[in-house]
Amino acid sequence: MxxxxxxLFQKIPKVDRLLETEAITSALKAYPKALxxxxxxxxxxxxxxxxxxxxxxxxxxxxxxxxxAQVIRRVEELDRPSLRPVINATGxxxxxxxxRSLMAESVLDKFRPLxxxxxxxxxxxxxxxxxxxxxxVQEILKExxxxxxxxxxxxxxxxxxxxxxxxxxxxxxxxxxxQLVEIGxxxxxxxxxxxxxxxxxxxxxxxxxxxRDYEEVIGPDTAMLLKVHCSNFQIVGFTEDVETADLVSLGxxxxxxxxxxxxxxxxxxxxxxxxxxxxTVQEVLAQGVDLVSFSGDxxxxxxxxxxxxxxxxLVEAVxxxxxxxxxxxxxxxxxxxEHTLRLYRDEKVAVREIPTLRMxxxxxxxxxxxxxxxxxxxxxxxxDRFSVSVSDGGSKVGGGALPLLELPTRVLxxxxxxxxxxxxxxxxxxxxxxxxxxxxxxxxILDVRTxxxxxxxxxxxxxxxxxxxxxx
Ligand SMILES: *Cc1c(COP(=O)(O)O)cnc(C)c1O
Numbered sequence: 068m069x070x071x072x073x074x075l076f077q078k079i080p081k082v083d084r085l086l087e088t089e090a091i092t093s094a095l096k097a098y099p100k101a102l103x104x105x106x107x108x109x110x111x112x113x114x115x116x117x118x119x120x121x122x123x124x125x126x127x128x129x130x131x132x133x134x135x136a137q138v139i140r141r142v143e144e145l146d147r148p149s150l151r152p153v154i155n156a157t158g159x160x161x162x163x164x165x166x167r168s169l170m171a172e173s174v175l176d177k178f179r180p181l182x183x184x185x186x187x188x189x190x191x192x193x194x195x196x197x198x199x200x201x202x203x204v205q206e207i208l209k210e211x212x213x214x215x216x217x218x219x220x221x222x223x224x225x226x227x228x229x230x231x232x233x234x235x236x237x238x239x240x241x242x243x244x245x246q247l248v249e250i251g252x253x254x255x256x257x258x259x260x261x262x263x264x265x266x267x268x269x270x271x272x273x274x275x276x277x278x279r280d281y282e283e284v285i286g287p288d289t290a291m292l293l294k295v296h297c298s299n300f301q302i303v304g305f306t307e308d309v310e311t312a313d314l315v316s317l318g319x320x321x322x323x324x325x326x327x328x329x330x331x332x333x334x335x336x337x338x339x340x341x342x343x344x345x346x347t348v349q350e351v352l353a354q355g356v357d358l359v360s361f362s363g364d365x366x367x368x369x370x371x372x373x374x375x376x377x378x379x380x381l382v383e384a385v386x387x388x389x390x391x392x393x394x395x396x397x398x399x400x401x402x403x404x405e406h407t408l409r410l411y412r413d414e415k416v417a418v419r420e421i422p423t424l425r426m427x428x429x430x431x432x433x434x435x436x437x438x439x440x441x442x443x444x445x446x447x448x449x450x451d452r453f454s455v456s457v458s459d460g461g462s463k464v465g466g467g468a469l470p471l472l473e474l475p476t477r478v479l480x481x482x483x484x485x486x487x488x489x490x491x492x493x494x495x496x497x498x499x500x501x502x503x504x505x506x507x508x509x510x511x512i513l514d515v516r517t518x519x520x521x522x523x524x525x526x527x528x529x530x531x532x533x534x535x536x537x538x539x
Contacts, residue, residue, distance in 0.1 A: 075118045078129040082107055088135040098142050106142035110134060153501040154522045158476060158514025160426045161331075161466030163251055165503065167364040167371070169422040169519075174369075174406040181402050188398050201386065203401055207408045208376060211334060212349050216382035218375040219363070219404065224254045225394040226360035226373030227328050231263035231291070233388045234324060234358075234381065238290035240265045243276035243309070245302055246295040250330070250467055256295055265290065275307040278317060285321050292318050294356075298330035298467030311346075315355040324357040324381060331468035332361020332374065334411050335418065340428040342464075343472050348376065357381055363400075365466035368423030369407035370400045426516055427464060431475050437515045437523070438477035444527035450534035452485045453511075462516045474516070481511040481530070491533060498529045 085091055085107055095103055114134070117123035127133065155165050191198030201218055208217035220226050231240060240260060247269065249255040260267040268289075270280040281292060292314055311327060318325040329351060338344040351359055358381050363372030373394075375385055385391075396404075410417045418424045429437075438457045445455060458480055461473030481491050488511045495502040495511075502525075504513045518526055 071124070072118055072121075075123070075126060075129065076115070078126050079111060079114055079118075080129065080131050080134050082111070084131060085135055085138060088131060090132070090135045090139055094139050094142065098146055102145055103138070103142055106138050106145055110137050110141055151500065153503055154519075154526060155517040156479075156495075156502055156504045156513035156515075156526065158460065158462035158478070158505070158512075158516050159465035160423060160462065160517055161365050161464060161468065162517075163466060167466055168368045170370065170403055171368070171407060171410060171420045171422060173410070173420055174403050177402060177406050178399070182399055186398065186402075188401070200396070200398070200401060204405050204408060207405065208374065211408060211411050212352055212376055214352055214359075214376035216377065216379040218382050218386050219396050219401070220373040220375065220391065220394040221396055221400075222371050223328070223330070223360055223362040223373040224259065226375050227256075227259055228263050229385055229388055229390050229394055230326055230358055230360060230375060231260060231265045231293075232390055233385045234326075235263065235265035235290035237264055238266065239268045239284075239286070239288045240291045240293050241268045241270055241281055241284055241289060242293045242295065243271045243280075244269045245271060245273055245276055245306075245308065246297060248295055248297060248299065250298060256328075274302050274305055276309060277307065278309050278313050281309065281314065281317055285317075285323065289321070289323050292323055292325045294325070294327040296328060296330040296467075299470050301471050311351060311356060312354045315357075318357070319355070324378075325355075326358040326360070326377075327351055327356045329359055329361040331365040331367075331466055332359070333366035333468075335414060335424060337427065340418075342427070342474070343469055345469065352376060358385075362466070363404055363407075366423065366427075366464070366468050367407070368417075368421035370403035372396055372400055372404050422519075427474070429516055431477075434475075434477045434515055437518075437520075438479065441479060441515060441518070441523050441527060444523060445530050446527075448531065448534040450484070452534055453491060454482045454484060455530065456480050456482065460512060460514060462514050476514055476516045479513040479515065479526075479530075481513070483509060483511075486533075494533055495529055498532075500525065502526060502529055 091103065114123065114129065153165060155162055161167050187198065189198050189200050204219055205217045208214060220229060242256065247256050257267055268284050270276060270284055294311060294314060315325050329348065332348050333345060334348055336347055348359060348361065356377065358375065358377035360373060360375050363369040363374055375382060407421065410420050418428050442457055448455060457477055460476050460478035462476040464472060488506045488509050491511045492504055492506050495504060504511050513526065
């Protein structure tokens with residue numbers, strides 16, 4: 068036995084021999100030598116330990132062409148970028164783990180001409196001196212929303228942080244107990260408040276907060292009344308919340324600014340498209356809120372950013388805060404944001420071209436046809452592994468917007484046969500490109516709403532392969 072293992076060890080190809088093989092020589096035209104060496108050493112280490120464990124006892128597996136093929140597969144894996152496209156078949160449109168919003172085609176077209184060149188990012192061309200990066204979206208944000216002033220930072224968490232730091236450091240911020248939200252585990256209102264150095268004064272109860280609760284705690288140290296959008300949950304039943312307009316008039320009476328963290332923040336009234344009414348950014352500002360903040364990559368459908376709108380004097384103070392240097396928006400983001408915002412000048416164009424809006428507003432009829440197209444492409448499958456059907460389902464907006472809303476959709480259902488739903492889910496997730504579905508009541512669901520038109524062929528091919536492939 069030991070003797071046999073020794074013989075196997077001797078059969079392991081030498082590095083030099085591998086490097087001379089046709090396969091590896093030609094692959095070296097595409098991959099750096101160092102990466103190839105890493106792949107070779109990993110494969111050889113793997114073979115040695117397999118022999119040692121006794122799991123490799125066939126000398127054919129050590130043949131030069133077999134091992135070099137293994138090396139090529141490994142070098143391909145090592146060379147694959149970490150961040151890569153996946154197909155979102157979950158039906159969650161603003162899926163934080165899958166990158167939230169997709170850039171519009173017309174926005175993508177701006178990357179090449181602009182990101183490979185110098186720009187007037189912080190250069191005032193009229194005056195020939197240093198300018199501000201914020202001017203590039205300031206005017207269009209004012210134009211679209213009616214705000215007095217506008218400012219952008221890295222994301223909405225940063226927006227909330229810098230507003231609190233600017234206006235309420237060492238002072239008190241009043242917030243309802245029903246709005247102390249946590250978003251995605253890493254953003255909790257009480258913790259952001261602590262980081263900013265503001266003192267949180269909670270009022271009301273989990274389910275009910277009245278205007279008088281706010282009024283009772285207002286004192287000389289009160290710096291702000293804060294309203295936070297209950298993005299990802301809803302309290303139902305015996306509840307009461309203070310209307311924004313009432314909070315604004317209370318703030319006015321005491322000369323205290325009112326801020327609203329809108330979370331998603333949208334410019335389009337989705338109730339026109341059959342969805343639940345959510346106040347738009349314009350409507351919130353029209354009620355007199357002094358500052359609002361929201362994300363660029365949730366319902367707005369742009370890049371990751373935090374947008375701050377409101378009264379000139381307050382926004383200006385935020386802009387001057389030194390913390391900005393650490394939270395500032397990147398130039399590529401700014402370019403994507405400006406061009407996404409430009410699409411909102413015509414709402415019809417925005418809904419047609421911004422993928423997030425387009426997916427949310429897709430009609431049931433369109434989704435029906437899309438599901439039919441997918442089914443047709445899959446064709447008839449002769450397999451006992453699973454069966455395919457199409458049925459009604461519910462998509463989610465995601466990104467902490469409209470948490471209870473289910474958008475009527477059509478979904479592809481893979482019903483387990485020889486394969487369980489979880490086995491199919493795992494296989495599709497390992498596919499190139501990965502296809503992310505969801506398992507519901509032991510059925511694998513692929514929602515066509517979030518599958519892009521040009522991805523239907525890939526999904527169909529994957530399902531066909533899943534039905535026919537030998538080894539899973
Ligand atoms: C999503 C959200 C945030 C955080 O926004 P990011 O852009 O992810 O930083 C803050 N507040 C509310 C209410 C949110 O929904």
